[in-house]
Amino acid sequence: MSDHVPVSYDIDEVLDRLPAYCEAAVSLRDTLLANLVMAGEIPSPTFREERRIRFLTDRFNECGLSNCSTDESGNGFGLLPGTRGKRTILMTAHADTSFDESVDHTITLLPDKAVGPGISDDSLGIAALATMPNLMEKAGVVLRSNLLLMGATRSLGRGNMTGLRFFLDHSKIHLSAGLCVEGVQLGRLSHESLGMMRCEIQVNVPELYDWTRFGAMSAITTLNEVINHVNGIRLPRAPRTSIMLGRISGGSTSVAVATTASLRLEIRSEADELVEDIGSQLKDIVDEVATRSGATVDLDIIARRNPGGIGYSHPLTRAGKAVLERLDVQPRLGPSISELSAFIYRKIPALTVGLTRGSKFNELDESIEIAPIFTGMAQLLALIEIIDRGTPDAD
Amino acid sequence: MQTDQWLKKNTFHHSDFWDLLQLVEAKTRQGLKISLCIPTLNEEKTIGKEIVLFRSELVERYPLLDEIVVIDSGSTDRTREVAEGFGAEFHLADDILPGIEKRKGKGENLWKAIYQLDGDIIVYVDADIKNIHPRFVYGLVAPLVYRPEIKYVKAFYDRPLVSSSGVRVAGGGRVTEILTRPLFSLWYPELTSIIQPLSGEYAVRREVLERIPFPIGYGVETAHLLDVYALYGLEAFGQCDLDQRVHFNQPTQSLGKMAFGIMQTFLKRARAQGLVKELAEWETTLFQFQVKDDEYQILGTRIIEEERPPMLEIPEYREKFGRREAPAPAPEA
Numbered sequence: 001m002s003d004h005v006p007v008s009y010d011i012d013e014v015l016d017r018l019p020a021y022c023e024a025a026v027s028l029r030d031t032l033l034a035n036l037v038m039a040g041e042i043p044s045p046t047f048r049e050e051r052r053i054r055f056l057t058d059r060f061n062e063c064g065l066s067n068c069s070t071d072e073s074g075n076g077f078g079l080l081p082g083t084r085g086k087r088t089i090l091m092t093a094h095a096d097t098s099f100d101e102s103v104d105h106t107i108t109l110l111p112d113k114a115v116g117p118g119i120s121d122d123s124l125g126i127a128a129l130a131t132m133p134n135l136m137e138k139a140g141v142v143l144r145s146n147l148l149l150m151g152a153t154r155s156l157g158r159g160n161m162t163g164l165r166f167f168l169d170h171s172k173i174h175l176s177a178g179l180c181v182e183g184v185q186l187g188r189l190s191h192e193s194l195g196m197m198r199c200e201i202q203v204n205v206p207e208l209y210d211w212t213r214f215g216a217m218s219a220i221t222t223l224n225e226v227i228n229h230v231n232g233i234r235l236p237r238a239p240r241t242s243i244m245l246g247r248i249s250g251g252s253t254s255v256a257v258a259t260t261a262s263l264r265l266e267i268r269s270e271a272d273e274l275v276e277d278i279g280s281q282l283k284d285i286v287d288e289v290a291t292r293s294g295a296t297v298d299l300d301i302i303a304r305r306n307p308g309g310i311g312y313s314h315p316l317t318r319a320g321k322a323v324l325e326r327l328d329v330q331p332r333l334g335p336s337i338s339e340l341s342a343f344i345y346r347k348i349p350a351l352t353v354g355l356t357r358g359s360k361f362n363e364l365d366e367s368i369e370i371a372p373i374f375t376g377m378a379q380l381l382a383l384i385e386i387i388d389r390g391t392p393d394a395d
Numbered sequence: 396m397q398t399d400q401w402l403k404k405n406t407f408h409h410s411d412f413w414d415l416l417q418l419v420e421a422k423t424r425q426g427l428k429i430s431l432c433i434p435t436l437n438e439e440k441t442i443g444k445e446i447v448l449f450r451s452e453l454v455e456r457y458p459l460l461d462e463i464v465v466i467d468s469g470s471t472d473r474t475r476e477v478a479e480g481f482g483a484e485f486h487l488a489d490d491i492l493p494g495i496e497k498r499k500g501k502g503e504n505l506w507k508a509i510y511q512l513d514g515d516i517i518v519y520v521d522a523d524i525k526n527i528h529p530r531f532v533y534g535l536v537a538p539l540v541y542r543p544e545i546k547y548v549k550a551f552y553d554r555p556l557v558s559s560s561g562v563r564v565a566g567g568g569r570v571t572e573i574l575t576r577p578l579f580s581l582w583y584p585e586l587t588s589i590i591q592p593l594s595g596e597y598a599v600r601r602e603v604l605e606r607i608p609f610p611i612g613y614g615v616e617t618a619h620l621l622d623v624y625a626l627y628g629l630e631a632f633g634q635c636d637l638d639q640r641v642h643f644n645q646p647t648q649s650l651g652k653m654a655f656g657i658m659q660t661f662l663k664r665a666r667a668q669g670l671v672k673e674l675a676e677w678e679t680t681l682f683q684f685q686v687k688d689d690e691y692q693i694l695g696t697r698i699i700e701e702e703r704p705p706m707l708e709i710p711e712y713r714e715k716f717g718r719r720e721a722p723a724p725a726p727e728a
Contacts, residue, residue, distance in 0.1 A: 034451035109444040111480040
């Protein structure tokens with residue numbers, strides 16, 4: 001991994017300021033919650049994030065950030081120039097949610113929690129970006145590095161992190177580190193990325209299908225056969241590997257045979273060759289079931305991640321752990337399939353962190369706790385400062 | 396002023412006022428004080444969001460509002476706890492002007508706000524708006540800040556898409572379209588230019604609010620329009636398109652009660668202003684039907700549209716705000 005990581009800086013000085021950062025974050029409660037409500041109530045399904053990005057860049061403008069702009073991929077940016085400005089820290093959250101525009105995006109705000117679709121994934125992350133300039137001002141933090149805040153587009157599902165990858169591929173800015181901000185869970189410290197292949201299996205029964213033929217199956221039955229085969233794939237204990245069946249749909253009514261059915265699944269592994277191998281087995285299963293059933297069965301790979309990471313003992317991981325421990329939050333180190341992999345692929349040290357506790361993730365009544373958010377924000381600010389101070393050319 | 400001219404000159408869209416910095420500068424230059432009143436009754440689910448948004452955006456970020464005050468009719472849920480928890484000033488309507496006999500109703504809260512709040516402009520925003528946004532305040536306040544001749548700004552919502560013929564149907568809710576608009580068309584055709592006469596959000600200058608009586612129930616918005624029109628004419632009004640307003644829909648039976656209250660308010664003014672020469676006293680019970688166990692039942696609800704006098708007639712008010720002159724006559728008896 002690259003050398004521009006925090007290596008020599010004594011982080012205790014920053015850790016000692018954490019109570020003050022928490023206090024500053026609490027004093028900005030209304031600002032943060034207002035940003036959460038206003039961003040979260042703008043529907044932002046993948047590929048249609050323009051309005052939410054516009055809101056974010058407007059906020060950056062209002063905070064007096066420079067270079068408030070969008071790029072060709074629709075990502076939204078605001079730059080907080082550092083006093084030296086040789087290096088840049090990128091803090092990013094994804095602007096898209098998994099909810100369609102037709103869903104009621106109203107957020108309910110109660111004294112202890114906020115409820116609404118997409119609130120933790122990742123409306124809170126966007127609100128954190130929008131509020132960070134206020135927090136830095138309130139806490140009196142002045143960075144030597146530039147801080148680039150970025151709302152990333154086309155991250156989820158078929159988006160396959162297109163926004164972030166586009167930026168990293170085309171930007172000439174030298175990034176010293178990346179911080180990916182997710183709404184939940186506080187304590188999460190993802191420092192490595194799993195290998196991942198996200199697939200969709202689509203079953204279509206041809207209109208001229210002979211339903212009188214022996215063994216004729218509906219699309220759902222055919223898909224069920226695929227699932228049975230998938231469940232038969234042998235998975236090793238090490239490297240850790242899993243197949244996650246995530247979403248299924250099919251048919252239209254109980255009185256008609258289903259002519260379409262689809263399944264979304266993810267193969268996840270610490271070893272890239274295992275992801276490839278299982279992907280290949282999946283292709284064989286699909287071909288075999290298609291041949292036997294006479295239905296059309298398609299396998300579509302919609303997203304792919306490479307494994308890798310910065311390691312448990314990397315200074316950035318250790319800094320993240322120390323910050324959480326000082327905040328009395330139990331660090332939960334582990335892999336992720338988030339934006340982290342885009343950084344890792346380009347050898348930029350990065351972490352994914354969570355801001356608060358939440359429940360009913362990706363359901364319509366998804367909720368987050370308000371009080372821990374301020375701890376989460378203090379964590380972010382401390383990490384930014386540690387990266388800034390620890391960057392070799394900052395001194 | 397011709398109504399078509401008025402429509403062009405005095406109808407706004409909230410996006411006309413996107414530059415909040417400029418708006419705050421104009422407000423400060425004029426030395427205006429602006430107060431927000433949120434009338435409540437059991438609004439624990441929505442009140443927190445309203446307060447947070449308005450405080451963050453219109454007090455701290457852009458200091459357009461000088462105070463945010465919740466005036467409550469006696470909620471039995473957590474409205475008070477939530478409102479105070481998010482930093483709002485909270486008052487029970489009953490505690491304001493305690494020497495006056497107590498009444499219950501939204502109009503009562505709005506009326507008492509004139510005494511309790513200090514603003515030269517008071518903006519009223521209902522607490523049941525699910526998609527609350529700062530535009531609900533600045534869209535209503537801005538025409539008053541920029542146009543001294545405008546005294547009363549009403550909200551309207553839901554701008555429909557332009558149809559292929561280039562004509563779009565714009566209007567209000569069910570009670571507006573089947574009661575208020577036909578009534579206005581009969582006797583106050585100019586007032587039909589107000590697209591949603593019953594909308595619960597409006598901003599008004601104190602000099603106007605203190606001169607008009609307040610029905611304490613359903614008729615308060617209708618009374619305002621008729622009385623302000625009688626005092627100042629159509630040119631005193633403005634209206635602002637605030638896009639969508641998402642709220643909990645009321646059942647038809649509740650709308651019937653609302654219509655009954657509005658009818659009383661309207662007829663009272665029609666009689667006082669001589670539009671109707673002879674009008675017999677009316678009943679104050681609304682009869683509605685329900686079916687229970689295959690049996691038709693008639694339900695009677697007593698609805699009396701009591702009214703509070705213009706605030707200028709209240710000695711405590713005159714004392715608090717230094718109004719020495721004799722109260723202006725109310726526009727209706």
